[in-house]
Amino acid sequence: MMAEKLDLNTLVEDHRVHRRIYTEPQVFALEMERIFESGWVFLGHDSEVAAAGDFKQVRFGSQPAIMTRDEDGAIQVLMNRCMHRGATICQEERGNARHFRCWYHGWTYNGRGELVGLPYPGGYGKNFDRSRFSLIRAAKVANYRGLVFASLSADVEELPDYLGKARYYIDLFMDLSPQGAVEARAGTHKYGYDGNWKFQMENGVDGYHANFVHQAFFEIQGKRLGRRVMKLFNETSPLESKDLGHGHSLLDTAPRRSSPRLVSNILRGQVPAEIGDAYVQSLVARNGEARAAEILAASNVNLAVFPNLLIIGIQLRNVIPISFNRTEVFLTPTTLCGVHEAINVARLRAHEAFYGPAGGGAPDDVEMFNRCQAGLAVKGAEWLELSRGLERETVGEDGVIAAHLTDEVPQRAFYKRWREIMCGVATAARPSVTLAAAGS
Ligand code: FES
Secondary structure (H helix, E strand, O other): OOEEEEOHHHHEOOOEEEOHHHHOHHHHHHHHHHHHOOOOEEEEEHHHHOOOOEEEEEEEOOEEEEEEEOOOOOEEEEEOOOOOOOOOOOOOOEEEOOEEEOOOOOOEEEOOOOEEEOOOHHHOOOOOOHHHHOOOEOOEEEEEOOEEEEEOOOOOOOHHHHHOOHHHHHHHHHOOOOOOOEEOOOOOEEEEEOOOHHHHHHHOOOOOOHHHHOHHHHHHHHHHHOOOOHHHHOOOOOOEEEEEEOOEEEEEOHHHOOOHHHHHHHHEOOEOHHHHHHHHHHHHHHHOHHHHHHHHHOOOOEEEEOOOEEEEOOEEEEEEEEEOOEEEEEEEEOEEOOOOHHHHHHHHHHHHHHHOOOOOOHHHHHHHHHHHHHHOOOOOOOEEEOOOOHHHOEEOOOOOEEEEOOOOHHHHHHHHHHHHHHHOOOOOOOOOEEEEOOOO
16 A cells, blocks of 8 residues: 655645545544643543542543542542553443452552552562552643543643633633532433544534524524524624634624523523522622623533533533544533522423434534535545635634634634644644555
8 A cells, every 4th residue: 555645734724624634544543642642631520520439431532541539539530441451440431439340350449540459469479569550540630610621641731721711611601500610410411423523523613504404493492482593693693703712712602691681581481580580699699790790691602622622501512532433422411509400400401402312403413423524535625614704803802813603713713723733833843644545
């Protein structure tokens, strides 16, 4: 087979990306190495491992790991690989365990990953040092307002710096609770698709597709509410898309709701009026009227945190690359701490209506991802166009790039970061990689 030199730099331009970033296994392998094994990756919410011994399986791209809370209350991120002969030591998706025992030969590890059980130890020499066989741990683990991130490399900036301007929107999301905290214990639903992981990251902050992919849902919703939902996503919409830097981006829905009163009205019909009003008042009491209005105005955010977290509506969406053409997505709705149960029930029902396994919206997106991957097998049309709104972008004093909601600002933001990491455009130069020539 012939091999060709391919410069990754040639695959991403300011306004378009090459189809090979979705179709080349070697590009995928480099993404795992340079993005998912070298930088911050979102793993889950700390409430998912609330008690000592709670665990859930997580991934750094292709590498399996376990997020668990040890007996001292610290969150540990351990690689799911026995230090004897390599078997995964945890098979359950989540649960509670004092120890992780490998089923192959019984080596057993505690919640800090230390080897505490060694069957038939007499077979090992007297110099055998158990401490050398602790599970591999993530180099860094950090928690921002309950969101747990980890990095396999210690050479990363501090998490708050990494999150940058996305922190403002994460704060708004958490501050919807009068206690300033959410929980992610209402369950997780999962789906997979035969397409590249980046399709999901692009789509979660894509304001252009909604009126087409989700037309049927919006028409039904419009009849129910007695107003046109689709106008929020057409050319006259006052909403904006934003590049927050670091590859993070946003569909900013804030102009839609400008006062606590409005949100109270939105809740009305879903919860008794007195419950909605009491909720708004609890936010005002904690935050003051202006801040409460700001929090409530952002209560339907679409935020992408590079590389694999989407915060959409009430959910945390974890995007998990499996191969260049296979992706799994874990979608976990949150509940607000400190509110009347009816508020959380209303949030969950509204979430399910669009995003649930039988929801009217999200399953349609998945079909689009499958179609994109299938379509990109066509050779001769090599580029995907991301230029929408390029000429009407504005740059704020804070450096945030903004344009119309339907513009492809978030997608350009994602690939700006992708290019920096993969190609070393803004950092050290990276070498070309050798790829097998297509069709050779
Ligand atoms: Fe785990 Fe042998 S591979 S105990």
